[in-house]
Amino acid sequence: MNLLFLSEQATQGLFELNDLWTLVFTWINLFILYLVMKKFFFGKIQAMLDKRREEVDETYQKAETAESEANALKAEYDAKIAEATETAEAIVSNAVKTARAKETEIVSDARAKAAATMASAEAKIEIDRQKALNEVKEDISSMAVEIASKVIEREIQAQDHERLIDEMIDQLSKEQEA
Amino acid sequence: MNVSVSGPKILFEIPVLGGIVITESIVCQWIFMVVIIGISLWLVKDLKVKNISRKQALVEKIYAMLSNMVESTMGKRGEKYKAYIGTLFVFSFMGSISGVLGFRPYTATIAVTGAMALLTFVLIQAASIKDSGVKGWLKSYAEPFAFMLPLNIISNAATPVSMAARHFGNITAGMVITALVYGALGSVSAALLQWIPSTILSSMTFLQVGIPAVLSLYFDWFGAFMQAFVFCMLTMVFIANACANEEA
Numbered sequence: 001m002n003l004l005f006l007s008e009q010a011t012q013g014l015f016e017l018n019d020l021w022t023l024v025f026t027w028i029n030l031f032i033l034y035l036v037m038k039k040f041f042f043g044k045i046q047a048m049l050d051k052r053r054e055e056v057d058e059t060y061q062k063a064e065t066a067e068s069e070a071n072a073l074k075a076e077y078d079a080k081i082a083e084a085t086e087t088a089e090a091i092v093s094n095a096v097k098t099a100r101a102k103e104t105e106i107v108s109d110a111r112a113k114a115a116a117t118m119a120s121a122e123a124k125i126e127i128d129r130q131k132a133l134n135e136v137k138e139d140i141s142s143m144a145v146e147i148a149s150k151v152i153e154r155e156i157q158a159q160d161h162e163r164l165i166d167e168m169i170d171q172l173s174k175e176q177e178a
Numbered sequence: 179m180n181v182s183v184s185g186p187k188i189l190f191e192i193p194v195l196g197g198i199v200i201t202e203s204i205v206c207q208w209i210f211m212v213v214i215i216g217i218s219l220w221l222v223k224d225l226k227v228k229n230i231s232r233k234q235a236l237v238e239k240i241y242a243m244l245s246n247m248v249e250s251t252m253g254k255r256g257e258k259y260k261a262y263i264g265t266l267f268v269f270s271f272m273g274s275i276s277g278v279l280g281f282r283p284y285t286a287t288i289a290v291t292g293a294m295a296l297l298t299f300v301l302i303q304a305a306s307i308k309d310s311g312v313k314g315w316l317k318s319y320a321e322p323f324a325f326m327l328p329l330n331i332i333s334n335a336a337t338p339v340s341m342a343a344r345h346f347g348n349i350t351a352g353m354v355i356t357a358l359v360y361g362a363l364g365s366v367s368a369a370l371l372q373w374i375p376s377t378i379l380s381s382m383t384f385l386q387v388g389i390p391a392v393l394s395l396y397f398d399w400f401g402a403f404m405q406a407f408v409f410c411m412l413t414m415v416f417i418a419n420a421c422a423n424e425e426a
Binding site for chain 1: 186198199200201203204207208211214215218219221222225226227237238241260261262264265266268269284287288289290292293294296297
């Protein structure tokens with residue numbers, strides 16, 4: 001068993017050239033390994049983590065923006081809804097007013113019409129009554145004339161007689177009415 | 179019984195500068211550098227921000243552990259040392275664990291752990307200079323009293339020496355003990371089986387199966403992890419202590 005930390009073929013000594021080369025090469029190797037690992041391993045992971053952090057921050061920012069936007073929209077909508085409710089109330093009350101007015105109008109119209117119809121009906125009845133009366137008068141006078149002519153057997157001036165009888169009937173009817 | 183534990187073999191020599199000697203330790207480092215870089219590249223292949231794979235979850239977990247460790251020891255300034263500490267840990271751990279795969283662990287060479295410890299020493303001094311300037315750094319050697327100068331120099335120099343020796347000693351001791359136990363188990367099973375006439379059966383050293391694996395669990399896996407951890411921890415603590423002025 002030779003000295004453990006010396007190269008096998010080296011002469012026995014505490015530290016010599018062979019070990020110096022090992023030392024130097026270890027430095028070189030470690031340095032290269034460090035550079036490669038830094039660039040291709042740790043650097044990549046760190047870059048990914050940084051990117052993730054950025055994305056998370058971005059997402060949070062977006063969410064906050066979206067929230068504030070939503071709040072603004074909500075306020076806007078609330079205002080709009082309040083406005084709409086007011087308008088709707090106004091419309092309804094207007095409609096009710098209009099409807100009341102119309103109602104009154106229709107009712108008064110109907111009353112007027114009814115009154116008019118009533119009046120015209122009464123007038124018509126009066127006319128009819130008058131007509132019927134006149135017919136009756138005519139019939140009676142012509143019958144009377146006929147009867148008289150038959151009784152007297154003589155032609156009288158029919159028109160004169162008719163007038164006379166009419167006057168009589170008028171008198172009679174006036175008396176009756178009175 | 180013939181147990182031999184040797185230093186790293188010289189594999190070849192580059193005939194410049196009076197012969198650059200390449201030992202087993204260096205070639206092992208090259209092999210494991212390739213392995214480490216290969217695994218690392220595979221691990222960070224297509225990292226995603228969302229919908230991460232299991233592999234990425236593992237990578238992130240490891241990275242978070244490293245970050246936690248570095249930041250809890252060094253504070254904010256640990257950020258720029260993270261990659262170095264991680265590299266150092268993997269380099270040390272792989273070096274020690276390579277014994278499991280039949281390599282001679284390169285951390286069982288004092289020149290290797292010495293190189294690592296010297297790097298730590300340089301980093302400590304650099305951190306101190308960066309923190310308090312050249313003047314302050316020089317002055318720190320004469321604190322709290324001027325006559326403490328030699329003691330301070332010794333204590334500063336002792337840091338890399340102790341770190342190198344600790345790491346080297348632990349791994350080498352593990353290697354030696356494993357070899358000794360392995361050899362002993364071979365001798366015991368040979369003694370137990372010597373009455374069997376068949377040379378094939380009597381040369382079956384059955385005790386060498388399984389029992390060394392238990393030792394390996396401690397010396398290779400636990401020891402390798404502990405030494406890598408301790409080395410990194412000390413590096414971080416010393417660097418953090420060197421910059422006392424800077425707000426952590």
